[in-house]
Amino acid sequence: MVYHHNSLVNFSVAVFKKMGCPDNQARLAAKVLIDADLKGIDSHGIARLPGYVRLWEKDRINSNPEVKVVYETPSTAVVDGDRGLGLVVAPEAMKVAIKKAETAGTGWVSVRNSNHYGIAGYHALMAVEKDMVGISMTNASPLVAPTFSAERLLGTNPIAVAIPALNQPPFVADFATTTVANGKLEISKRKGQPIPTGWAQDAHGNPSTSASCVEEGGALVPLGGTRELGSHKGYCLGSIVDIFSAVFSGANYGPWVPPFVSFLEPSSDPVGKGIGHFFGAMRIDAFRPAEEFKAEMDRWINRIRDSKPAEGEQQVLIPGDPERAAHKTRMSEGIPLLPAVIDNLNRLSMEFNVNAPSPIA
Amino acid sequence: MVYHHNSLVNFSVAVFKKMGCPDNQARLAAKVLIDADLKGIDSHGIARLPGYVRLWEKDRINSNPEVKVVYETPSTAVVDGDRGLGLVVAPEAMKVAIKKAETAGTGWVSVRNSNHYGIAGYHALMAVEKDMVGISMTNASPLVAPTFSAERLLGTNPIAVAIPALNQPPFVADFATTTVANGKLEISKRKGQPIPTGWAQDAHGNPSTSASCVEEGGALVPLGGTRELGSHKGYCLGSIVDIFSAVFSGANYGPWVPPFVSFLEPSSDPVGKGIGHFFGAMRIDAFRPAEEFKAEMDRWINRIRDSKPAEGEQQVLIPGDPERAAHKTRMSEGIPLLPAVIDNLNRLSMEFNVNAPSPIA
Numbered sequence: 255m256v257y258h259h260n261s262l263v264n265f266s267v268a269v270f271k272k273m274g275c276p277d278n279q280a281r282l283a284a285k286v287l288i289d290a291d292l293k294g295i296d297s298h299g300i301a302r303l304p305g306y307v308r309l310w311e312k313d314r315i316n317s318n319p320e321v322k323v324v325y326e327t328p329s330t331a332v333v334d335g336d337r338g339l340g341l342v343v344a345p346e347a348m349k350v351a352i353k354k355a356e357t358a359g360t361g362w363v364s365v366r367n368s369n370h371y372g373i374a375g376y377h378a379l380m381a382v383e384k385d386m387v388g389i390s391m392t393n394a395s396p397l398v399a400p401t402f403s404a405e406r407l408l409g410t411n412p413i414a415v416a417i418p419a420l421n422q423p424p425f426v427a428d429f430a431t432t433t434v435a436n437g438k439l440e441i442s443k444r445k446g447q448p449i450p451t452g453w454a455q456d457a458h459g460n461p462s463t464s465a466s467c468v469e470e471g472g473a474l475v476p477l478g479g480t481r482e483l484g485s486h487k488g489y490c491l492g493s494i495v496d497i498f499s500a501v502f503s504g505a506n507y508g509p510w511v512p513p514f515v516s517f518l519e520p521s522s523d524p525v526g527k528g529i530g531h532f533f534g535a536m537r538i539d540a541f542r543p544a545e546e547f548k549a550e551m552d553r554w555i556n557r558i559r560d561s562k563p564a565e566g567e568q569q570v571l572i573p574g575d576p577e578r579a580a581h582k583t584r585m586s587e588g589i590p591l592l593p594a595v596i597d598n599l600n601r602l603s604m605e606f607n608v609n610a611p612s613p614i615a
Numbered sequence: 616m617v618y619h620h621n622s623l624v625n626f627s628v629a630v631f632k633k634m635g636c637p638d639n640q641a642r643l644a645a646k647v648l649i650d651a652d653l654k655g656i657d658s659h660g661i662a663r664l665p666g667y668v669r670l671w672e673k674d675r676i677n678s679n680p681e682v683k684v685v686y687e688t689p690s691t692a693v694v695d696g697d698r699g700l701g702l703v704v705a706p707e708a709m710k711v712a713i714k715k716a717e718t719a720g721t722g723w724v725s726v727r728n729s730n731h732y733g734i735a736g737y738h739a740l741m742a743v744e745k746d747m748v749g750i751s752m753t754n755a756s757p758l759v760a761p762t763f764s765a766e767r768l769l770g771t772n773p774i775a776v777a778i779p780a781l782n783q784p785p786f787v788a789d790f791a792t793t794t795v796a797n798g799k800l801e802i803s804k805r806k807g808q809p810i811p812t813g814w815a816q817d818a819h820g821n822p823s824t825s826a827s828c829v830e831e832g833g834a835l836v837p838l839g840g841t842r843e844l845g846s847h848k849g850y851c852l853g854s855i856v857d858i859f860s861a862v863f864s865g866a867n868y869g870p871w872v873p874p875f876v877s878f879l880e881p882s883s884d885p886v887g888k889g890i891g892h893f894f895g896a897m898r899i900d901a902f903r904p905a906e907e908f909k910a911e912m913d914r915w916i917n918r919i920r921d922s923k924p925a926e927g928e929q930q931v932l933i934p935g936d937p938e939r940a941a942h943k944t945r946m947s948e949g950i951p952l953l954p955a956v957i958d959n960l961n962r963l964s965m966e967f968n969v970n971a972p973s974p975i976a
Contacts, residue, residue, distance in 0.1 A: 327720030329690040330901040358719050359688030364902050387859075400919055402928040407919055415855050425858070427851035433844050452844045459925020479844045483794050483813045487838050490788035490934045491852075493919075494776050497786070498748075501911045502902040508918055525914065540691040541725050541863040550862045553886065557869055558761055558768055558854075564820020567763040573851050 255596060255613040256588035262300050263288045265599065268608040269303060273310050274317035275339070283341035286372040291589045294580030297437045298373045301595045304602055306339060306370075308516035315339055315369055321346045329358035332503050333365045337528060340371030340392070344531055348377045348390065351535040355386055359540035364502035367527035370394070370514050374414035375428035375577070381416060381535040382424045385544045388416040389534035393499040393506075395513040398432055399473035400493075401486040404459035406473045407509050410435055411495035416574075418538065420548035422555045426574030431491040433479045439465050452479025498532040505530030588614050616957060616974040617949035623661050624649045626960065629969035630664060634671050635678035636700070644702035647733040652950045655941030658798045659734045662956045665963055667700060667731075669877035676700055676730055682707045690719035693864050694726045698889055701732030701753070705892055709738045709751070712896040716747055720901035725863035728888035731755070731875050735775035736789035736938070742777060742896040743785045746905045749777040750895035754860040754867075756874040759793055760834035761854075762847040765820035767834045768870050771796055772856035777935075779899065781909035783916045787935030792852040794840045800826050813840025859893040866891030949975050 263284045270280035291299030309315045319338030323331045331350050335343035347365045354361025371377065374390045381388025394409025414428040433453050442449045443465035456462040457471030461480060468474060476488025500507035505526045512520035512529060538547045561570050591599075603610035627645035636644065652660030670676045680699030684692045692711050696704035708726045715722025732738065735751045742749025755770025771791040778786040794814050803810045804826035817823040818832030822841060829835060837849025861868035866887045873881035873890060899908045922931050952960075964971035 325903060327898070327901040328718070330720040330897070332902055357689070359691040360721060360723055362721055362897065362901075399925070400922070400931055402925055403919070403922045403931040404925045405922040407922055415851070417855075417858055425854070427848075427855060429845070429848040429851055431848075433839070450843055455925070459923075459928070477845055477848050478794070478838060479813075479840070482811055483840045483844065484790070484838055486932075486934075487788075487790040487792075490776070490790055493786070493934065494778075494788060497778055497912070497915065501908060501915060502899075504903060504911075507911075507915055525911070536691070536723065537688070538863075540688040540723075541693055542686060542865060547862060550865075550868075550886070551858070554858065554862060554868055558764070561761070561764045561766040561768055562820075564760070564763055564765045564816070567820070570761055570764040571847075573847075573854065 256590045256615040257611050258588050258614050259288055259292055259585065261611040262291060262589060265603075265608065265611040266300060266303055269307065269602055269606055270317070272606040272608060273307065275342075276318060279318075279339070279342045282345060283339050286341040286345065286376050289376050290373045292581045292584050293373065293375075293577035294584070295373050295577070297435065300591070300599065302370070304598045305514060305516070307602060309369065309514070312516050314512070314516070314520070319343065323350060329354050329360050330362045333363055335365055335368035335528060337367055338369070340369040340529070340531070343368040344371035344377045344390070344533070345380065347531065348380045348388070348533045348535070351533045352381055352384055352386065355535040355537045355540070360534065360536045363533045364498060365531040365533070366500070366503035366505035368505070368529055368531055370529070371531055373428060374412045375416065375426050377533060378414040378416035378428070379424070379426060382418045384535070385418055385538050387418070387536040387538060388414075390414040390531070391495045391499055392531040393496045393511050393529055395511045396509045397436060397468065397474050398476060398492060399455060399459060400489045401476065401481055402459075404457065405509070408489075408492045408496055409511055410474065411492040413491065413495060417551060418548055419551035419555055420545070422552045423578055424574060425551065425555065425572060426577065428573075428577070431477050431488050431495060432474045433477055433488070434474070436468065436474060439468055452483065495532070500526060500530030502532065503530045617951045617976040618972050619949050619975050620649055620653055620946065622972040623652060623950060626964070626969065626972040627661060627664055630668065630963055630967055631678070633967040633969060634668065636703075637679060640679075640700070640703045643706060644700050647702040647706065647737050650737050651734045653942045653945050654734065654736075654938035655945070656734050656938070658796065661952070661960065663731070665959045666875060666877070668963060670730065670875070673877050675873070675877070675881070680704065684711060690715050690721050691723045694724055696726055696729035696889060698728055699730070701730040701890070701892070704729040705732035705738045705751070705894070706741065708892060709741045709749070709894045709896070712894045713742055713745055713747065716896040716898045716901070721895065721897045724894045725859060726892040726894070727861070727864035727866035729866070729890055729892055731890070732892055734789060735773040736777065736787050738894060739775040739777035739789070740785070740787060743779045745896070746779055746899055748779070748897040748899060749775075751775040751892070752856045752860055753892040754857045754872050754890055756872045757870045758797060758829065758835050759837060759853060760816060760820060761850045762837065762842055763820075765818065766870070769850075769853040769857055770872055771835065772853040774852065774856060778912060779909055780912035780916055781906070783913045784939055785935060786912065786916065786933060787938065789938070792838050792849050792856060793835045794838055794849070795835070797829065797835060800829055813844065856893070861887060861891030863893065864891045
């Protein structure tokens, strides 16, 4: 079944308000959430709405947080998210980074005491509207084993970087620092297929091709996949995200990061507050006149997009292209949801006495 | 044969001075160069000295550059390297980033008109001595095909991030944004061995296991190795390095980056000046008191280092550990050089009439 995005936004706003979110925060959270569905990143969209609700029910999310700057210099700040929805805390923190950049040239904000923040790219793109480069990263609950380790110590810790161009759409990189996210294993499992070597390892730390290996005590592996293909580099990236997001801010890091799912309890011995994010905004005219920079970006993008494709490929993509294509289609044709997701939304609808979204097809 | 590091430093200083480098710049360049040998990164050490000389002979390196800031805001600057040795330009630019961070909290410097800068990690570590996080990246001549492309459009574009700790040595990530560097293919070729799938592709853009595929018109591939294992993420990383290093500064980017080797001519239609670098320095006390941050870093490091190793592994490593181990050994036991490298140094010795380094064993 397919839904108009406004219908999903309105439903999410209604649910967030029932949780006690002020109207403006409920609207912001819903906008960030459904932006994932519009861009085809279904794992981070409305499918997660029940997850946020369950965490709020356990008092692990504060639906009316006072997000505030607790430490700062001309180009930096630490923001305390007051246990709020990451969907609200993150855009607020990115605004602080942008404001710092307006006067200092760049702004860098580390955030503690937050929760899952949706898609990293949403926050990075906020900077692009201001002719800035935007950077967004977050740590996440431990599912990933560092190279040579048998233990889950890091999250999928994504990084997004958004860079404005002139006539071309912006360059938007947005990726987990693992080979794949857990969702890909779930898809293989449902299909009864093995996974490729380099996606995950078993409980002893050996490479595994079983789609169930992570739930059986194994772990996802860092980008690179195997030592031979450079998994230590993905381990470096995931670590940097963890440190910038949590050691700078005083959030939990590594294996102490609280789980997103409500049925797993957070550590009884936390090393910080909530989960952590890190944001950067760099004014492009802090380096050279903005029009000049953007014209060069057009040339950079065109040269790569127009390069000779590998055998069997149609065209070389620029980071951001697939999400833009999905956005275009879903804005006009609607957002398809899986039956299991729809069931969960119907359950929320009854629980909170709000109208369930109606499909358009 | 094995050489004392001072002997290699002194020889390099003598050669750089014969090229016309002022004494202080010759010493700085030699220190950066031999730091690679000490850390076991042989591909970036004294083996490259003849390469710098050949570029200078072709007037592609200015041995007495005036490195200067050409554009700035409180937290940013663009530095023009005046065609100098990257070994000199990069530390000068990093000093600018550190100085900006002292007042603004962070400092970010994009560099144009430079050359190969040695190991990325050297420059990042300069910040650690000042209780700052250091970031260093550079673009490089095109050897890498973006995902889906058959063309070489990006360099191996390394990233280094150095983060201070308290009683633990610093976290130092320093890695190319490809699966491997070209040197690994050369080693396989010398041994007559195939390379693993995911290291490189042939001239049509198909994955290749031939160690000669790059020289036969193929390309290295981005970190991830194959589309299935996430090579588009490595492509994102290499692109970000290219854009921050060159589009911010006005250096050459993508396929226009001039080659390091003197027998390949630079583009007759450049899009900028020289190659580009990008540096960042973030004062840790711009986020929280420095001692607090460093104590948490110790805990972060200890938790990961002490985690359960994967089957068959001894211990989980922290980024920087392998280079520190090599440094310790080579400081005491000397630096081993291959016969081909020694021959090249002997040739330089005769050419410039300076004493060749004498082996200690």
